[in-house]
Amino acid sequence: MTHFNNDIEQITYQSPITVIDDIHPPRKALSKPPSSWSSSAISSINNAFLHKVIIGILSPLTYLIVILSAGFYCYAYINDVWHQPIILSGLMLSITTDGLILFLNLIQPRTKHTNLRFDPAKLTIVIICHNGEHVLQKTLRQALHHVPPKQLILVSDASVDKTETIAKSFGVRVFINSRNINKGLSINQVINRVFTPYVLVLDDDTRIGQTFIPTSLLDDGWSAVAFRIMPLPYPSLVNKLQQFEYGKTIFFGKASRKSIGAVSNISGAIGLYRTDLLKLQARRHSGQHGGEDQQRTLFTYLHSFGRGVTYIESSAYTLVPNTWRALWRQRSFKWSRSIQENFFLCWSIIASRHTPFLLKLEKSLQLFIFFTDPLRILLWWLILLNPLHLLTFYLFYLLLNTIAWRASRHATSFFLILLMPLYGLFKCLCRFIAHFYWFKVKYDYLIKNHYHRLVPDRNLFFEYGTVSVVVLFLWAVAIQRFFAVITG
Numbered sequence: 001m002t003h004f005n006n007d008i009e010q011i012t013y014q015s016p017i018t019v020i021d022d023i024h025p026p027r028k029a030l031s032k033p034p035s036s037w038s039s040s041a042i043s044s045i046n047n048a049f050l051h052k053v054i055i056g057i058l059s060p061l062t063y064l065i066v067i068l069s070a071g072f073y074c075y076a077y078i079n080d081v082w083h084q085p086i087i088l089s090g091l092m093l094s095i096t097t098d099g100l101i102l103f104l105n106l107i108q109p110r111t112k113h114t115n116l117r118f119d120p121a122k123l124t125i126v127i128i129c130h131n132g133e134h135v136l137q138k139t140l141r142q143a144l145h146h147v148p149p150k151q152l153i154l155v156s157d158a159s160v161d162k163t164e165t166i167a168k169s170f171g172v173r174v175f176i177n178s179r180n181i182n183k184g185l186s187i188n189q190v191i192n193r194v195f196t197p198y199v200l201v202l203d204d205d206t207r208i209g210q211t212f213i214p215t216s217l218l219d220d221g222w223s224a225v226a227f228r229i230m231p232l233p234y235p236s237l238v239n240k241l242q243q244f245e246y247g248k249t250i251f252f253g254k255a256s257r258k259s260i261g262a263v264s265n266i267s268g269a270i271g272l273y274r275t276d277l278l279k280l281q282a283r284r285h286s287g288q289h290g291g292e293d294q295q296r297t298l299f300t301y302l303h304s305f306g307r308g309v310t311y312i313e314s315s316a317y318t319l320v321p322n323t324w325r326a327l328w329r330q331r332s333f334k335w336s337r338s339i340q341e342n343f344f345l346c347w348s349i350i351a352s353r354h355t356p357f358l359l360k361l362e363k364s365l366q367l368f369i370f371f372t373d374p375l376r377i378l379l380w381w382l383i384l385l386n387p388l389h390l391l392t393f394y395l396f397y398l399l400l401n402t403i404a405w406r407a408s409r410h411a412t413s414f415f416l417i418l419l420m421p422l423y424g425l426f427k428c429l430c431r432f433i434a435h436f437y438w439f440k441v442k443y444d445y446l447i448k449n450h451y452h453r454l455v456p457d458r459n460l461f462f463e464y465g466t467v468s469v470v471v472l473f474l475w476a477v478a479i480q481r482f483f484a485v486i487t488g
Contacts, residue, residue: 094396097369101252102400104358106407108256113312117216120147124196124275128183130157132204133166135319140170142209143202149173151196155186183268184295185287185454191278199275201296205319206269207232212314218274223304224297225272226254226263226311231320239322241423244405244412251408254311261308262356266300268293269318277303283457288445290434291338298345301355308356331427336434337441339370343467374478377432380425382486397421435471442468 125143129136136154143152149171156164158180167174175190187201198218202208206229217225228250231242254263266273271293278296280303285295300309321327339346346363349355369376383389401420405412442464445451452460 094393097365097372098397098400101362101365102404104361105252105256106403108358109259110255111259113214113217113258113310115216116212116214116312117219118146118213119215120151122196122215123147123151123198123200123213124194125152125200125202126187126190126194127152127154127202127204128157128186129154129159129163129167129204130180131159131161131163133159133162135205136163136166139202139204139206139208140167140172142207144170144172145209146200146211146213153190153193155190157181157183157186181451181454182287182289182292184285184289184292185451187278187296188282188285188287188454191275191282194275194278197275199273199278201268201271201273201278203269203318207317208270211270211316212312213272214312214314215272217310217312218272221307222261222310223274223277223306224266224300224309226258226266226309227270227272228254228311228313228315229267229269230315230317232317234320234322236322237419238324238327239320240412240416241419242320242327244410244416244420245423247408247410248401248404250311251410252404255313257356257358258311260356260358261306261310262358263309263311264297264359264362265294266297266309267318268296270316271296273300274304274306284455286341286445286455286458286460287451288337288341288441289334290336290441291341294338295342295345298342298349301359302345302348302352305354308359328426328430331430332433333437336427336431337438339366340438340467340471343367343370343470344463371474373431374435374474375481377428377435378478378482380428382482394421397424435475438471439468 123146125147127136127139127143140152140154150173152170152172153175154163154167154172155175155177156167157177164174164176173193175193177186177189181189191199198215200213211227214225230246230250231239233239233243253265257263273296277300281296281299284299285292288295297309321330346367349363350360350367352360383393398418398421401417402414404410405414405417446461446464452458
């Protein structure tokens, strides 16, 4: 049921067409200038010919490293050699994954989009909200500075608070789910009610007051656009750690890849898509919360023959957990299941002829991380028992984060960088919980709620059953190796 009420509040929105260059938001000055090696290295790679030569050499070499690493991993399992050099085995896993991903993103050239335009007549904003009365009003008011009320759709996902009343007061189009089916499935259900060529998917707590929406990039053939999404600042250590984490992900995972259309993930907080691509996903997106934004991004690559997914330095802000307990719940029970959820899609990306090399490589490395994660998690417990091993790993990840800090010129103190390896250990513990929480989530999805029936074009029973068997096998082997080590 759709509701209109345009007489409640008069909202102004932007002029029909706005033109702007790629936005680089102001940042605080660094306490020290960036190191000479990072600036000179990145600027030299900006030479297009040199970049092509380096990528031409690194592409087959990197694939070879991944294959050899996977082969060594299998050999180690079969021949029981993990317990021999524990520190060497752990470092091999870390260098092959975290170190390699950082290096490949570091050498990518950074370009700038120019002459960008925003045409509100081509855009509909879609917001999915479940009990969001405390955050929704500000989000709607800011969103309506970009489009008129008839081009903003809000889906109340079985809310029991004042969500629907607040949305109706702004005169936007309101749809109501009779039961809570989560964001992904809600988008699948409502996307056919969108009649503009482009869609901005927006979370109910995302602030876009000054965010520029570049519809011209989709006019020019790009499949989708990612934004610079950052946490709303809050005076807590948890918030500051996430500020650096988000900034590092943006610099290496988005800004470094926008020119080749290989952005790996459009944040669920805000993303600009072609409407026809989301309609193609409506019968395929599982709707699961864990990794739902990455799933939408991967389907965008698989269903599109355009220029891929790009990125714009236009900032939006989202609410993030500001306590350790809230962060633990977010990472353990929501975010950390993305690889399990997108297991088969990662293989599809690797096999597709139309996806960029860097995206194929990243998904290969993510699958490698998935296969080695049980062993990696158990290795951490052994490393914690040995101060020398712990110091070695701490220094390795301190080096990676220092490189990221200097290269991205992130405005934060080095004290925070000193804490980032410990923050990584915290996230490792969250992944440990997520591995087993996966089974509860799948039981609720398949058996209790039968949500798979809303996704007719995928055999989710087969997909999730296969992943569950793989997860149990990996943990069984890793635990057997773990006890073999501690018993001598």
